[in-house]
Amino acid sequence: MSAEAIRVAGRSKRARGLFVHQLRSEQLVFWRSREAAFFIFLFPLLLFLLLGSVYTGKIYGVPAAEALLAGLIGYGCANTAFAGLSIQLVLRRESGILKRLRSTPLPAPTYVVALLVSTLIVFALQTVALFLVGRVLYGTPFPSGVGSFAATIVIGAAVFAALGTATASLIRSAEGSSAVVNFILLPMAFLSGAFGPTLHYPAFLRAIGDVLPLKYFIELVNAVYLRGHGVWTQPQALAVLAAWGVGGLVVTRFRFGWEPRER
Amino acid sequence: MHAIEVSGLRKAYGNLEAVRGVDFTIEEGEVFGLLGPNGAGKTTTVEILEGYRKRDAGEVRVLGHDPDRPGPEFRERIGVVLQQSEMWPNLTVRETHAIFAGYYSAPRNVDEVIALVGLQQKAAARVKSLSGGQKRRLDLGIALVGDPDLVFLDEPTTGFDPQARRAAWEMIRSLRSLGKTVLLTTHYLDEAEQLADRVAVMREGRIVRVGTPAELTTTDLETEIRYRRKGEEVLLRTDEPTRVLAELTAAAVARGEELEGLSVRRPSLEEVYLALTAEVEAEVAE
Numbered sequence: 001m002s003a004e005a006i007r008v009a010g011r012s013k014r015a016r017g018l019f020v021h022q023l024r025s026e027q028l029v030f031w032r033s034r035e036a037a038f039f040i041f042l043f044p045l046l047l048f049l050l051l052g053s054v055y056t057g058k059i060y061g062v063p064a065a066e067a068l069l070a071g072l073i074g075y076g077c078a079n080t081a082f083a084g085l086s087i088q089l090v091l092r093r094e095s096g097i098l099k100r101l102r103s104t105p106l107p108a109p110t111y112v113v114a115l116l117v118s119t120l121i122v123f124a125l126q127t128v129a130l131f132l133v134g135r136v137l138y139g140t141p142f143p144s145g146v147g148s149f150a151a152t153i154v155i156g157a158a159v160f161a162a163l164g165t166a167t168a169s170l171i172r173s174a175e176g177s178s179a180v181v182n183f184i185l186l187p188m189a190f191l192s193g194a195f196g197p198t199l200h201y202p203a204f205l206r207a208i209g210d211v212l213p214l215k216y217f218i219e220l221v222n223a224v225y226l227r228g229h230g231v232w233t234q235p236q237a238l239a240v241l242a243a244w245g246v247g248g249l250v251v252t253r254f255r256f257g258w259e260p261r262e263r
Numbered sequence: 264m265h266a267i268e269v270s271g272l273r274k275a276y277g278n279l280e281a282v283r284g285v286d287f288t289i290e291e292g293e294v295f296g297l298l299g300p301n302g303a304g305k306t307t308t309v310e311i312l313e314g315y316r317k318r319d320a321g322e323v324r325v326l327g328h329d330p331d332r333p334g335p336e337f338r339e340r341i342g343v344v345l346q347q348s349e350m351w352p353n354l355t356v357r358e359t360h361a362i363f364a365g366y367y368s369a370p371r372n373v374d375e376v377i378a379l380v381g382l383q384q385k386a387a388a389r390v391k392s393l394s395g396g397q398k399r400r401l402d403l404g405i406a407l408v409g410d411p412d413l414v415f416l417d418e419p420t421t422g423f424d425p426q427a428r429r430a431a432w433e434m435i436r437s438l439r440s441l442g443k444t445v446l447l448t449t450h451y452l453d454e455a456e457q458l459a460d461r462v463a464v465m466r467e468g469r470i471v472r473v474g475t476p477a478e479l480t481t482t483d484l485e486t487e488i489r490y491r492r493k494g495e496e497v498l499l500r501t502d503e504p505t506r507v508l509a510e511l512t513a514a515a516v517a518r519g520e521e522l523e524g525l526s527v528r529r530p531s532l533e534e535v536y537l538a539l540t541a542e543v544e545a546e547v548a549e
Contacts, residue, residue, distance in 0.1 A: 014368065018365070018366065021362075021365040021366075022365075025362045025365070028354065028358065028362075029351050029353070029354065032351075032353040032354060033352075033353045034353075095348065095349035095350075096345055096347055096348030096349060097348065097349070097350060097351065099315070099345060099348065100343070100345060100348045100350075100405075102315065103313055103314065103315070103338060103341065103343040104338055104363065104366040104367070104409070105335040105338040105339050105366050105367060105368070105409075106366045107335065259315070260347075
């Protein structure tokens, strides 16, 4: 190997090492915070227990527990990748952690990718936990097409993470971040059918729901999990999700900052 | 080699000219104090050197790098203590140090650094349980864990009680003995006097004076001579203290008088600083 090749190899090995180090750090930071672990990881599971005991019979022609499970995977995705991520980012920005990290040799892309992968890991574990709870308590099946289902999870996490970073970029203070984010999250979850069917909602509420990304993500989960379709058979849902994702990236690109806004 | 070279540095935010043509150099191993009131442009200057902000004009070299393009080689060699920052509240002191150590290719031993900043007793404690002074020591620890050659300290003791300040000063002195170059911004004059080899006084985006604390206090203000005569307080200011004092005492001896309460005092850095920064207020008032 030439000296240059050795140097390049050394650099890529170091880049991988930094990524793994940062991913571990992110996981430590996440699970060490009881608030985060409770509100982000456990909350959808508790809602599943609650709603699962309320709704019985059939929703959309499938057992209620299965439809609820699909809706709560959607809620979990928005809760973890959108709400959790944006609140964490605002807190870190306003406390100066992001600014402080910028002065270290950790490259910004490595930081961002590690944070996103860490978020995806939390959401994936949460999804597994939802399936286990559903299986044990309500006899819900596991997804038939594992590849399509995994792709659905990754797509959802990516779209809502883009919206989460965009929202964090627009929020100016740590104080109001949690209120703002929940003010978006909870109505979105209701209108998108995450907590139960929306068929009996007034038409104007359903019209609002029709433009929200969560509705299309839940449709995607429904198609893949409840009806066993492949993820690529849902071009409309994918197109709407992609549009929201790109919108989130554009806002992030132009408005994201590493330094505290207050002060 | 110079650790930092700055010439003609300028930076404006909209209409506000925060830095208006700043020149200075800092030698390797030197502790350099940047002094000035709030809004003088200290933090803007330092943040340009740290690579946080791009300059509008001027030449800047930090450890031979241009901080406008801060690569990993540059980041490896600097340590930064920001004016205000909080770390992850639920991690321990040791975990926080270990996370930062992982960002550098040749970090120092984490426990050694924790001992250096005096947090051995708190190594296993959560960050949120630390006092304000302990949190600043944590900031210093994570700035040192990468074994930097150059350390930026932006108002490191603001809000400290006197005891905590003394402890922080001891730590900063220990950086000098490790051979680090330190750029310290502060608005405490005693801090600059205690710690810095050289001091630059900034006001309104410019450096108005550079020198050792001793140079600043001998060149800028006149020496004060005080005594009482017939119960009246007399104050003389002179830049020729030897001659004035000789004449004064000779005359008193000739008259057979004692100059009661005779004292000769060089101005403190604080007085020099107040004089330097007060000129502006006078100018502004005009």
